[in-house]
Amino acid sequence: MNGDYTVDDLLSLPDLPRHVELIDGNLVAAGPQTVFHSVAVDLLAVGLRSRVPGSLSVERNMTLVLDRYNGPEPDVSVIRREAITGPDQMSYAAGDVILAVEVVSPDSASRDRTTKPQKYAAAGIGNFWRVEMNEADGRPVVHVYELDPMTKAYVHTGMYRDRVKVDRPYPVDIDLTEIDTL
Numbered sequence: 001m002n003g004d005y006t007v008d009d010l011l012s013l014p015d016l017p018r019h020v021e022l023i024d025g026n027l028v029a030a031g032p033q034t035v036f037h038s039v040a041v042d043l044l045a046v047g048l049r050s051r052v053p054g055s056l057s058v059e060r061n062m063t064l065v066l067d068r069y070n071g072p073e074p075d076v077s078v079i080r081r082e083a084i085t086g087p088d089q090m091s092y093a094a095g096d097v098i099l100a101v102e103v104v105s106p107d108s109a110s111r112d113r114t115t116k117p118q119k120y121a122a123a124g125i126g127n128f129w130r131v132e133m134n135e136a137d138g139r140p141v142v143h144v145y146e147l148d149p150m151t152k153a154y155v156h157t158g159m160y161r162d163r164v165k166v167d168r169p170y171p172v173d174i175d176l177t178e179i180d181t182l
Contacts, residue, residue, distance in 0.1 A: 007071040010063065011090050019061060022071035023115060030073075031107030036133045039179055040103045040140045041075045044131065047164070047174030048078060048099075056098065056170065057081045063091040064100065066123040072116050075131075076101035078169060094123035098169045103131040103140075121147055121154050127169045128154055134161065140176050 005013075010022040019030035041060065049058045056078050063071045071091065076099075083096035100120050102112040113130060120128050128145040142164045145154035158166065164174045 004069075006068050007063075007065050007091070010071045019073060021063070021073045022069065023111065023119075025069040028111070031105065034105060036138065037075075037103050037105050040131055040133075043140070043176070043179050044101055044103075044129075044142075044174065045076050048076065048101075048172060051170065051172055052078065053170055055081055057084060059092070064094055064097055064120075064123075064125075065091050066094045066119050070119055070123075072111075072119065074100040074116070074120075075103045078127075094120075094125055097125045099127040099129065100125050101129040101131065104133075117145065117154055121152055124152070129164075139179055142176065 004025045005022055005027055007022055010020065010027065017029050021028045045058055045060055052058050059077050059079055061073050061075065062077060063073050064077060065071055077092070077097050078099040079092050080096045080098070083092050102116055104112040117128050117130065124147070126147045130143040132141045132143070134141045139161065142160045143156060144158045144160065144164070144166055146157050146168060148155050160176065162177055164172060164176060166172050
């Protein structure tokens with residue numbers, strides 16, 4: 001699927017498969033999900049929700065409108081609660097997102113590692129987490145980035161293997177070894 005599609009097309013075309021993203025005007029369908037991807041997304045979403053302030057909300061697989069031709073769908077995002085308009089809402093504006101999380105999959109590795117972080121940064125999303133599978137033990141490795149407002153680029157602020165304990169975008173403490181019990 002490709003062409004000069006817009007975010008309006010993405011949100012209104014009938015019969016699109018689930019989890020279709022818009023990247024540079026191209027519709028990109030997600031490939032089959034691995035067990036690691038599914039469980040890592042669950043672990044992070046639950047961990048982020050466990051400490052989320054009342055003014056924020058943790059969402060899964062929602063389209064983020066970055067500009068007219070880009071509507072990616074991060075695995076997890078933290079948004080301002082005031083941006084929620086109702087149960088039929090299908091997207092959030094980039095300005096309402098404070099964290100985007102991508103769990104890298106084999107079919108989307110290049111987009112998750114390069115394309116999406118660059119686009120999230122350019123749209124002003126203050127925090128980005130990239131999650132990779134540690135080949136040695138099958139556990140998540142979380143790379144944490146913070147936006148440098150001067151350069152509009154992400155700065156790597158940490159790599160976490162057993163526990164993500166950070167203060168931004170809000171205090172978070174997630175035991176990554178819990179993936180073994182899920």
